[in-house]
Amino acid sequence: MNTASSTQDDGSSLPVRDDPDSRNWTDRKASAQALRAANARNVSGRRRFVDPTTCDRDYSEAEREFMQAMHEYKIRSGRMFPTWSEVLEVLKALGYEKPEEYATCANSA
Numbered sequence: 001m002n003t004a005s006s007t008q009d010d011g012s013s014l015p016v017r018d019d020p021d022s023r024n025w026t027d028r029k030a031s032a033q034a035l036r037a038a039n040a041r042n043v044s045g046r047r048r049f050v051d052p053t054t055c056d057r058d059y060s061e062a063e064r065e066f067m068q069a070m071h072e073y074k075i076r077s078g079r080m081f082p083t084w085s086e087v088l089e090v091l092k093a094l095g096y097e098k099p100e101e102y103a104t105c106a107n108s109a
Contacts, residue, residue, distance in 0.1 A: 069094055 059067070073090050074080060082090075 065094065066091070 069090050070082070070087070073082060073086065077086070079086070
């Protein structure tokens with residue numbers, strides 16, 4: 001297969017295959033946007049995922065337990081960004097409950 005170079009709207013160029021079948025499966029605009037985003041991320045030094053074990057802070061046992069439970073939930077559900085309802089579900093599964101004194105305050109408000 002031959003490759004050529006295609007100039008994008010922003011002046012950058014991407015290699016383009018001359019194979020007609022590959023054009024059916026490639027979204028050039030999305031590919032160019034992803035390439036620019038990846039380059040910007042590499043230049044900025046920003047990490048895509050932050051591992052809590054690499055932070056400078058010492059976490060309590062409860063914090064580590066919660067982070068691990070959230071991590072496991074994300075893997076099981078396939079959702080990188082759970083809703084607050086899902087976070088509450090994880091907390092309840094860990095055994096956390098609202099103390100009675102707060103429950104009565106919330107009902108009287």
